Amino acid sequence: GLAHEALRFMMVPTHWLASQGAASLDAAAAPWWTLLLALSGMAAALLPRGLPLRWSGWLLVLPALLWRPERPPEGAWDMVALDVGQGAAVLVLTAGHALLFDTGIRHSPVSDAASRSIVPLLRAKGVKRLDVLVVSHADIDHVGGLRSVLESRSVGQSYSSFDTVAYLKREAALLGVPGNLPPLPQALSRCHEGVKWAVDGVAFEFVWPLKSSPPVGVGSQSKLRNAQSCVLLIRGRHHSALLTGDIAAAQEGELVRRGFGPVDVVAAAHHGSRSSSADVFVNHAAAGHVIAQAGRWNRYGHPHPAVQRRWQRAGAQFWRTDLHGAIMVQSRADGLEVESHREARPRHWSLDSASAP
Known part of the structure; x- marks a missing residue:
């Protein structure tokens, strides 16, 4: 019972954070190659501290987040x-x-x-x-x-x-x-x-x-x-x-x-x-x-x-x-x-x- 109550108490800020608008991004479905770039960028960004330019890996995530699906041409x-x-x-x-x-x-x-x-x-x-x-x-x-x-x-x-x-x-x-x-x-x-x-x-x-x-x-x-x-x-x-x-x-x-x-x-x-x-x-x-x-x-x-x-x-x-x-x-x-x-x-x-x- 004590463990349950402790977990419930710790989940209160988690639920609050998840309810905020900035908790998730409304991203469109992106093609597979942008997802591979994003995974590579995340892997690079999570490398041990001290490695040069590791934070630049997050730039590889941007194509997946900013992808916009193709729309029909005029008249279609x-x-x-x-x-x-x-x-x-x-x-x-x-x-x-x-x-x-x-x-x-x-x-x-x-x-x-x-x-x-x-x-x-x-x-x-x-x-x-x-x-x-x-x-x-x-x-x-x-x-x-x-x-x-x-x-x-x-x-x-x-x-x-x-x-x-x-x-x-x-x-x-x-x-x-x-x-x-x-x-x-x-x-x-x-x-x-x-x-x-x-x-x-x-x-x-x-x-x-x-x-x-x-x-x-x-x-x-x-x-x-x-x-x-x-x-x-x-x-x-x-x-x-x-x-x-x-x-x-x-x-x-x-x-x-x-x-x-x-x-x-x-x-x-x-x-x-x-x-x-x-x-x-x-x-x-x-x-x-x-x-x-x-x-x-x-x-x-x-x-x-x-x-x-x-x-x-x-x-x-x-x-x-x-x-x-x-x-x-x-x-x-x-x-x-x-x-x-x-x-x-x-x-x-x-x-x-x-x-x-």
């Missing part, structure tokens, strides 16, 4: 549909800007998809600030990581189909910290058709919900929240993408009547639910690639086999985060490249790598 874009289980989160990068569409699911009062997956990805990509944050609707599998995202990154402009501040206040009360809100975006707006902007040669436009539709309350029925999901159309110089939230067949039909397509990449609405991806929508979109974000063995049966077959019959390659992991998309002048993170970088415990020769 990168997209990562994260594997966040039964939830949705998509990061879009242009030459100088970053957009996050949805924030994944909350698992418990102390754990959510943003802290587990989204924030580490932002760090790895060198994203210090989100220029735009879109939360399609107030379902917990789309908005669950909002608090963690706001606590980790400053946000310029946010869009949602609901009152974001009201949601954060309600969530804080449920978490037992009433009134304790994270830093808010610089501007908060409602998403609706006609809201558009362009950066780095890439155009962004909301095509749903309708401007005339009333805002959705955070405590409204799930079907109503789904029906009013923000739907974002992205058009670069070479390719386009459609992020759909949880809209159903009725809203898809209205989008078809308004003529949004064709598009190259579609995020399957409602995680590939059979209530979405109607034939008329699938045929109009004429997408080459479709991504369904769903959790492995989820209880909803997402994505539905009929939905997958429907897209495949229309000529699309159907990607599933439950099977393929994160899906990475690159739009460039020489073509559209889509890659499964799980297949491109298999781990030793995965079935594919275990069966590989």
Whole structure:
């Protein structure tokens, strides 16, 4: 007991030091050669005292700390549909800007998809600030990581189909910290058709919900929240993408009547639910690639086999985060490249790598 209390007492300053902002550096994922330089520099700096210039070894650490990942050229874009289980989160990068569409699911009062997956990805990509944050609707599998995202990154402009501040206040009360809100975006707006902007040669436009539709309350029925999901159309110089939230067949039909397509990449609405991806929508979109974000063995049966077959019959390659992991998309002048993170970088415990020769 005495040893335990002594250790607990010694850990108090350690916890305090670890909580300080200067305790760690938010460094991007660097290539292997910068890590070798850093290790060599650290080894040199830790040599016995008295050796000349040993402190200069720390200079070799700087390339790894200051590394900035390559961004798309003007008019191109990168997209990562994260594997966040039964939830949705998509990061879009242009030459100088970053957009996050949805924030994944909350698992418990102390754990959510943003802290587990989204924030580490932002760090790895060198994203210090989100220029735009879109939360399609107030379902917990789309908005669950909002608090963690706001606590980790400053946000310029946010869009949602609901009152974001009201949601954060309600969530804080449920978490037992009433009134304790994270830093808010610089501007908060409602998403609706006609809201558009362009950066780095890439155009962004909301095509749903309708401007005339009333805002959705955070405590409204799930079907109503789904029906009013923000739907974002992205058009670069070479390719386009459609992020759909949880809209159903009725809203898809209205989008078809308004003529949004064709598009190259579609995020399957409602995680590939059979209530979405109607034939008329699938045929109009004429997408080459479709991504369904769903959790492995989820209880909803997402994505539905009929939905997958429907897209495949229309000529699309159907990607599933439950099977393929994160899906990475690159739009460039020489073509559209889509890659499964799980297949491109298999781990030793995965079935594919275990069966590989």
